[in-house]
Amino acid sequence: MTIRVGVIGAGGKVGSTVCDAVEAAPDCELAAALDPQIVGRDIHGITVTDRIDDLVGEVDVVVDFTNLAAARANLPVLAGSGVHAVVGTTGFTEEDLATLGEAFGAGGASCLIAPNFAIGAVLMMRFAEMAAPHFERAEIIELHHEQKLDAPSGTAMKTLDRMVAAAPDGFGADPTETETLPGARGARHESGIHLHSVRMRGMVAHQEVLLGTMGETITIRHDSYDRSSFMPGVLLAVRNITDYPGLTIGLEPFLGL
Numbered sequence: 001m002t003i004r005v006g007v008i009g010a011g012g013k014v015g016s017t018v019c020d021a022v023e024a025a026p027d028c029e030l031a032a033a034l035d036p037q038i039v040g041r042d043i044h045g046i047t048v049t050d051r052i053d054d055l056v057g058e059v060d061v062v063v064d065f066t067n068l069a070a071a072r073a074n075l076p077v078l079a080g081s082g083v084h085a086v087v088g089t090t091g092f093t094e095e096d097l098a099t100l101g102e103a104f105g106a107g108g109a110s111c112l113i114a115p116n117f118a119i120g121a122v123l124m125m126r127f128a129e130m131a132a133p134h135f136e137r138a139e140i141i142e143l144h145h146e147q148k149l150d151a152p153s154g155t156a157m158k159t160l161d162r163m164v165a166a167a168p169d170g171f172g173a174d175p176t177e178t179e180t181l182p183g184a185r186g187a188r189h190e191s192g193i194h195l196h197s198v199r200m201r202g203m204v205a206h207q208e209v210l211l212g213t214m215g216e217t218i219t220i221r222h223d224s225y226d227r228s229s230f231m232p233g234v235l236l237a238v239r240n241i242t243d244y245p246g247l248t249i250g251l252e253p254f255l256g257l
Contacts, residue, residue, distance in 0.1 A: 144197075
């Protein structure tokens with residue numbers, strides 16, 4: 001059976017890549033596209049709209065790579081209409097997630113919100129979680145393109161949360177006594193993990209987790225050099241979203257992790 005897919009944010013850098021990936025997948029069909037910035041444009045034979053209601057009834061699954069305000073407005077509509085959602089938008093609060101969990105749990109549709117759809121990035125987070133209990137110090141450096149609006153990234157925060165849960169005793173006090181330039185040590189989480197955000201033209205999405213203990217360090221790094229790196233994870237989610245009722249956070253369950 002062909003999966004009818006709608007893309008919200010179809011004109012964005014990731015959204016347009018999603019449209020191409022869906023169109024190229026033999027078991028998927030690009031059935032609708034929404035983006036208020038390019039209304040009326042043709043994408044793979046689909047006329048772009050700016051009305052969420054135009055997607056309802058036309059699609060089985062919607063992929064959303066937009067911004068927080070747009071996602072907050074669109075996702076409850078999808079939940080109430082029984083349309084499944086695969087979401088790459090980041091920045092949701094705990095209150096947002098609780099609201100969406102209730103909405104999708106009650107409406108019969110499923111929703112996945114993932115901070116990163118690159119399978120290598122998901123594995124990087126898992127490896128960091130596994131290593132965390134065995135090291136005394138840890139720092140996270142996330143690097144993204146200059147147009148990314150939030151910092152730290154959703155991937156970095158998810159990594160931090162999982163490391164803290166795996167090492168509840170924390171990571172020790174920072175030995176730094178003086179910051180000649182305030183902020184040089186980045187943001188310090190109460191667990192002792194320092195987190196640094198870089199925004200740089202030429203980058204896409206990158207992250208390093210550095211862990212150290214007596215006589216050794218380990219560096220876990222993932223690099224997405226092109227937005228196509230997110231597409232295997234997006235298509236995996238589109239194909240399997242109906243197996244995960246309600247709201248799921250993170251791609252891990254879809255990978256058996």
